[in-house]
Amino acid sequence: MSEPTPPLHRPRAQSLRLRLMLSFLTFPALVDVGTLGYMLIEGWSFPDALFMSATTITTVGFGEVNPLSEAGRLFTIALLLVGLAALWYALSVLVGVVVEGELKARWEARRMERQMDQVRDHQIVCGFGRVGRETAETFRALGLQVIVVDRDPAAVSLATSQRFLAVEGDATEDATLTRAGVERASGLVTALGTDADNVFVTLSTQAINPSLPIVARANETGAIPKLRRAGASQVVSPYDMAGRQMARLSLRPDTVNFVEDLFRGAGGGLLVEDIRIEQGSPFDGLTVQQVHEYVPRTLLLAIRRADRTIAPPSPDFQLSGGDLVAAVGAESDLQLLEGGSQQGVPLLSITPID
Numbered sequence: 001m002s003e004p005t006p007p008l009h010r011p012r013a014q015s016l017r018l019r020l021m022l023s024f025l026t027f028p029a030l031v032d033v034g035t036l037g038y039m040l041i042e043g044w045s046f047p048d049a050l051f052m053s054a055t056t057i058t059t060v061g062f063g064e065v066n067p068l069s070e071a072g073r074l075f076t077i078a079l080l081l082v083g084l085a086a087l088w089y090a091l092s093v094l095v096g097v098v099v100e101g102e103l104k105a106r107w108e109a110r111r112m113e114r115q116m117d118q119v120r121d122h123q124i125v126c127g128f129g130r131v132g133r134e135t136a137e138t139f140r141a142l143g144l145q146v147i148v149v150d151r152d153p154a155a156v157s158l159a160t161s162q163r164f165l166a167v168e169g170d171a172t173e174d175a176t177l178t179r180a181g182v183e184r185a186s187g188l189v190t191a192l193g194t195d196a197d198n199v200f201v202t203l204s205t206q207a208i209n210p211s212l213p214i215v216a217r218a219n220e221t222g223a224i225p226k227l228r229r230a231g232a233s234q235v236v237s238p239y240d241m242a243g244r245q246m247a248r249l250s251l252r253p254d255t256v257n258f259v260e261d262l263f264r265g266a267g268g269g270l271l272v273e274d275i276r277i278e279q280g281s282p283f284d285g286l287t288v289q290q291v292h293e294y295v296p297r298t299l300l301l302a303i304r305r306a307d308r309t310i311a312p313p314s315p316d317f318q319l320s321g322g323d324l325v326a327a328v329g330a331e332s333d334l335q336l337l338e339g340g341s342q343q344g345v346p347l348l349s350i351t352p353i354d
Helices: 007-041 046-057 070-118 130-141 153-161 174-179 195-208 223-230 238-251 253-264 288-294 331-340
Strands: 123-126 146-150 165-168 187-190 214-217 234-236 271-276 299-305 308-310 324-329
Touching (some): 007 046, 130 146, 146 153, 195 214, 195 223, 288 331
Parallel strands (some): 187 214
Antiparallel strands (some): 299 308, 299 324
């Protein structure tokens, strides 16, 4: 697939296309002018004039078809000089296209490598197919930096044309993941076309960065346990998920749209976030009611402790280090809740909101 050239490069591309067109049209035009000139000046037939014009412009030098008059010789000299100039111009354009294209490609590659070296806490998307593209676009809509990895040059070209950082290479290889900054990433999504490739990406990622959350695509149901054993934090089957979503939309469309708006933060309103309560944080040991007094405009929807989920938690439920809290609220309130969940932050610094 291909995308239109980004607007910043269109003037240069159009200028280059125009120069190429001029260089290729110059020779037929000169042959026409030379043929007409010999017919008018020397009174030659069309075949003789055409042959003389072609041999003069191409500097082949087979000799004169018929004796030339003084005017004919002057015309031949002018035609020869113009032909040589046109030839050198065409050669310079062709060389410029090759050199400029190669230098531009190298410059773009180096610039992208420098940018990727500076990226931290980004999301890696392995595979830029339909699922990968949607995932990358969603990350970008949430304000997250994304690096795309794909072995297909066309997919990489599409990703870069859409302003994503991209690595061309096999995502199952450690070197490719290292180029994408897997050691510095905050998450990885593998959405390759085969379950075997997604398993290999998961294993390679686990070997390089064992603590990195991995979301893996499963094309077949039987691949789900294999991906989990390989180290995937979450496994998603696009077909199963699409089927469940279609059923929910058919039964409760308003509820589904409302929840999706929450997750997207549509219109700058409420958001749903999961927040980890760290050991020794200000909120470690407080009850849900006490946390609500510090951040009253947030609602704790559910709490995951070990393999147990409490939803909704009672006001006197006591939070503990390691709990995962699902909360809904405005972005500023959720940031305050997240601050109180981090270790080393004094409780006095968490100012209750009136």
